[in-house]
Amino acid sequence: MDSQKLLFSFLCLPLLLILLKGLEAEGHLQREHKKLFVFGDSYVDSGNIRKGFANSWKVPYGTTFPGKPVGRFSDGRVFSDYIARYLGLKSPIPYRLRKLMPQHLKYGMNFAFGGTGVFDTFAKAPNMTTQIHLFQQLIQHKLYSPSDLTNSVALVSVAGNDYTHFAATNGSAQGFPSFIASVVNQTATNLLSIQKLGVKKIVVDGVQPLGCLPQSTTTSFFQQCNSTLNNLVVLHNNLLHQAVTKLNDKTKGQSTFIILDLFNSFMSVLDNPSTYNIKDPRKPCCVGVSSEYKCGSVGENNVQKYKVCDKPNTSFYWDLVHPSQAGWNAVYNKLQTTGALQQLRN
């Protein structure tokens, strides 16, 4: 009897240990499997737009981080870098570099291209539908497995290029509401395609206050946000909220769609800049020397045609449309205090 018991524990203990080890390993693997996939525009692009196609590849872009221009539309980090950090991941590599840096595939991938929208814009780069197709192709080629996708987060940024394009082409004020409805409908369609590919957690940015972008406030010397534009953004964000609620009902239990409220986080920083060590919240740090030049422009004989402020780390906006690293850091801090990011980790 006793010897049987002994034999039993002799056999069982190692088995139990192996079993526990296995569970631990599985947990470990799952944690390693978490990845971030990014879609959208310059607010999250970490270098997909090619050199020569955007000023993001010119000095002084990238001077704060990583120290030289790498295609990010900022002096340093952009929003996707902060979301990756929140998830405990390295920032996912740009799609364009996937073959050069295979060791980074485990953090996910960034399919975002600066200047793009859910519809075609002036940017000669893949719209969001095409970005999702690129992702789908990689899944078909088994670069990412179903369990990779189950544990992953997708970040989707629609930061207004559709509206800039619409305003510059069709753009009557009366036409805006129905165009906004179609942008939101297309966004919802795109979110659903990402979900169908197997990603369970999909985060979409609300549009930021377009009326406060330096490009919209030049006439008031960066003092006053354009409320006409901001009201249109509020309409977009309300419709987005409705669409996302529907998506969550439709896919209940299988996936979660989450909105990150960039509108209110931007406003909160712009209205309480000192809380975030920001001075001159509405004035961009880097601008062209005159209206025909932009941040990063050079003239004949490589003459610099832009000016940079003394302290980029106290500016909210880097150029006429993009937050600085300090700006994104402030928005990220604001989002953390609202608890909005927590759902990304669970």
Ligand SMILES: *[C@@H]1O[C@H](CO)[C@@H](O)[C@H](O)[C@H]1NC(C)=O
């Ligand atoms: C996105 O781009 C593709 C390829 O150029 C095009 O066929 C498609 O119509 C575009 N989608 C939208 C929603 O604009």
Ligand SMILES: *[C@@H]1O[C@H](CO)[C@@H](O)[C@H](O)[C@H]1NC(C)=O
């Ligand atoms: C914009 O105008 C073009 C041609 O004028 C038209 O084909 C297109 O449908 C319009 N787009 C919207 C969203 O109204």
Ligand SMILES: *[C@@H]1O[C@H](CO)[C@@H](O)[C@H](O)[C@H]1NC(C)=O
């Ligand atoms: C977009 O609009 C079409 C036509 O109104 C509708 O059938 C479709 O369900 C909408 N898509 C989403 C994702 O809401």
Ligand SMILES: *[C@@H]1O[C@H](CO)[C@@H](O)[C@H](O)[C@H]1NC(C)=O
């Ligand atoms: C605000 O933006 C709208 C739409 O682009 C434009 O028509 C209007 O002139 C702007 N208002 C001011 C005060 O700049």
Ligand SMILES: *[C@@H]1O[C@H](CO)[C@@H](O)[C@H](O)[C@H]1NC(C)=O
């Ligand atoms: C901003 O940068 C300056 C010098 O580069 C540094 O001394 C200062 O501490 C920084 N301020 C903040 C708020 O990070």
